[in-house]
Amino acid sequence: MDFDFNSMDRIEKDFSGLFVTLSMTQKKIRELLVEHSDGKVLKGDELVGWLGEIYTKIAVGGYLVDDSFEHDVETTSGMTIPVKTRRGSNSGWTRTSAIPKIEGEEVPTHLMFVHLDEDYVVSEMWLYPWQDLIEKERFRKHIVRGNFRSYYMSVNPTKDQRYKVYASNL
Incomplete structure (x- = not known):
C-alpha cells in the first residue's frame, strides 16, 4: 500500500491556521465556562x-x-x-x-x-x-x-x- 503523506501534509497546512484559531477559541471558552462550573472539573x-x-x-x-x-x-x-x-x-x-x-x-x-x-x-x-x-x-x-x-x-x-x-x- 502506498501512502500519500505529501498530500496529507498539504491539507493539514491548509487548515492549520483555522485549527489554531479553533483551538485558541475553545481554550478561551473553556476558561470562561470554568468560572460557572462550581469547581467541577470540565474533562476532555x-x-x-x-x-x-x-x-x-x-x-x-x-x-x-x-x-x-x-x-x-x-x-x-x-x-x-x-x-x-x-x-x-x-x-x-x-x-x-x-x-x-x-x-x-x-x-x-x-x-x-x-x-x-x-x-x-x-x-x-x-x-x-x-x-x-x-x-x-x-x-x-x-x-x-x-x-x-x-x-x-x-x-x-x-x-x-x-x-x-x-x-x-x-
Whole structure:
C-alpha cells in the first residue's frame, strides 16, 4: 500500500491556521465556562456537554456536582438532574447518550435534555420527571453485539410539549 503523506501534509497546512484559531477559541471558552462550573472539573473536550450542564444549572438555580454522582445538577429543593445535550438537527439529535441505570438507590429525580443549534445556542430544553419516564416506559435498552450496555431515551418534540421548559424565539 502506498501512502500519500505529501498530500496529507498539504491539507493539514491548509487548515492549520483555522485549527489554531479553533483551538485558541475553545481554550478561551473553556476558561470562561470554568468560572460557572462550581469547581467541577470540565474533562476532555466536551463543549456541548459542558454547555448543557451549565445552562441547566443556571436555569434551575442549582449547582454542578462531581462525576461520582449519577446526575450533574442539584438544587437546594432536592432535585437531582442528569443533563443530556445534543447539538444540531441531524438524525439522532433526539436520542440521549448513555444512561447507566434507571432504577434503584440514588436515581435522579429529573432528566434535562438540552438541544443546541449549530451555533451552540440553546434551541429547546425539556425537563422530565424521572418517574414519568419510568411509568411511560421511555427508557430503552442499548444493546451492543447482543449485550446490554446502558439505557437511553428519546425526546419526541411533538408529543413532549408538556415537558418543554424553554424554546428560543428565533
